[in-house]
Each structure stands twice: as C-alpha cells, then as structure tokens.
Amino acid sequence: DQQVKQNSPSLSVQEGRISILNCDYTNSMFDYFLWYKKYPAEGPTFLISISSIKDKNEDGRFTVFLNKSAKHLSLHIVPSQPGDSAVYFCAASEYSGNTPLVFGKGTRLSVIA
Amino acid sequence: GAGVSQSPRYKVTKRGQDVALRCDPISGHVSLYWYRQALGQGPEFLTYFNYEAQQDKSGLPNDRFSAERPEGSISTLTIQRTEQRDSAMYRCASSAGTEPYNEQFFGPGTRLTVL
Numbered sequence: 511d512q513q514v515k516q517n518s519p520s521l522s523v524q525e526g527r528i529s530i531l532n533c534d535y536t537n538s539m540f541d542y543f544l545w546y547k548k549y550p551a552e553g554p555t556f557l558i559s560i561s562s563i564k565d566k567n568e569d570g571r572f573t574v575f576l577n578k579s580a581k582h583l584s585l586h587i588v589p590s591q592p593g594d595s596a597v598y599f600c601a602a603s604e605y606s607g608n609t610p611l612v613f614g615k616g617t618r619l620s621v622i623a
Numbered sequence: 624g625a626g627v628s629q630s631p632r633y634k635v636t637k638r639g640q641d642v643a644l645r646c647d648p649i650s651g652h653v654s655l656y657w658y659r660q661a662l663g664q665g666p667e668f669l670t671y672f673n674y675e676a677q678q679d680k681s682g683l684p685n686d687r688f689s690a691e692r693p694e695g696s697i698s699t700l701t702i703q704r705t706e707q708r709d710s711a712m713y714r715c716a717s718s719a720g721t722e723p724y725n726e727q728f729f730g731p732g733t734r735l736t737v738l
Contacts, residue, residue, distance in 0.1 A: 553729030608654040613665030
C-alpha cells in the first residue's frame with residue numbers, strides 16, 4: 511500500500527516552459543513534505559520542502575504547493591532548463607524532526623532544448 | 624567530510640555469504656538512516672539511529688538484516704546469508720537533527736548483487 515504516490519513515471523517539457531510534477535499521499539499524519547532530485551549514479555539531493563502549516567514555499571525557480579484537504583502536492587519549475595532533467599522524488603514524514611521519509615516512486619523529467 | 628560516503632560502491636557476492644555495508648555520515652550529524660531502493664522505485668526505509676541508539680528497525684525485512692552505529696558516527700548494515708532477493712541499491716542518509724527540518728543528505732549508495 512503506497513502512502514506516497516507519483517502517478518506520472520515520466521514528463522517531457524520544452525526548455526523555458528513550466529514543469530509541474532505531482533504527488534499524492536494517503537497518510538493524514540504526514541506533516542512535512544520534501545522533493546528530492548536524482549541524477550544517474552548519484553544519491554538523491556534535497557531540493558525543497560514544505561511544512562503542513564504552509565500551502566506554498568518558493569526557492570528560486572522551484573515552488574512547492576501543498577493542498578492538505580486534497581492530500582496533494584506539486585513541484586513547479588519555471589523556467590525549466592536542460593540541467594533540470596533528472597528523476598524527482600516526492601517524500602513525506604509524520605513530523606519535521608528526525609523521522610524516516612516515505613518516498614514515492616519518482617517522476618523522470620526530461621527538459622528538451 | 625564533505626558529504627555522506629558509502630563503501631563499497633559495488634558489491635557482488637554469492638548466495639549464502641554475509642556482507643557488511645558501511646556508511647560514513649556528514650561530520651556532526653546526529654541522525655543516520657538506511658534505505659533500500661529497487662529499480663524503478665523510491666528509497667524504502669530500513670532503520671535509523673539517533674547518535675548510537677537505534678530508534679526504529681521496523682523496515683528491516685527479516686532477522687538476517689542488522690545495523691549498528693556503536694560510536695554515533697559510522698554505521699554498518701550487515702546482511703547474513705544473503706539471498707538473491709537482497710540485490711538492490713542500499714542508501715544511507717544523515718541529517719543534522721535540528722528541527723524543524725528533516726533534510727536528509729544521501730550518499731551515493733552501495734549496489735549489492737547476490738548471485
């Protein structure tokens with residue numbers, strides 16, 4: 511039973527356009543959400559996070575939106591760049607302290623020049 | 624160190640052998656996590672430590688798997704009597720342990736292949 515779901519295995523976007531990656535979760539106890547980015551042969555790298563007390567967090571070209579009532583979050587990348595091509599993992603934890611993360615299966619983003 | 628390091632990067636072993644996977648976290652990081660990642664999946668939690676104390680080992684698949692972090696720094700994940708189904712990428716992560724953030728920094732992983 512997957513608690514964190516990324517239903518799109520892949521996404522292709524033109525350079526300069528917006529990339530929107532989606533994530534749904536089922537566990538209402540999740541309180542803290544993160545996005546990780548992974549290049550081939552490397553470990554996942556933290557990208558951006560959001561606490562459940564917020565509905566938006568922005569960091570440069572990256573914005574994460576959280577809709578608690580829908581148990582849905584999304585990552586927006588604008589403008590998309592070829593270097594953004596990677597696998598993006600959505601993750602969640604039951605609070606923002608030291609707890610294990612529950613990951614989705616990932617979405618492979620390809621940004622086409 | 625600059626980041627989380629894991630060794631070996633690749634391990635090929637025969638079924639029935641024991642293997643030990645090492646994780647060296649970022650210096651000063653309180654928490655250390657072990658995950659396992661199958662192809663096409665996200666990392667799945669195995670166990671984690673705060674300092675030297677194992678906080679949760681509910682993700683360990685069975686009693687062939689164990690982990691330790693005796694001095695609160697380096698950790699070893701040991702798999703006894705390996706089976707082919709143990710083949711996967713094993714990832715280690717560490718975090719500073721300062722709230723409210725749970726930002727975990729991942730190492731490059733150890734690719735385990737059991738023949």
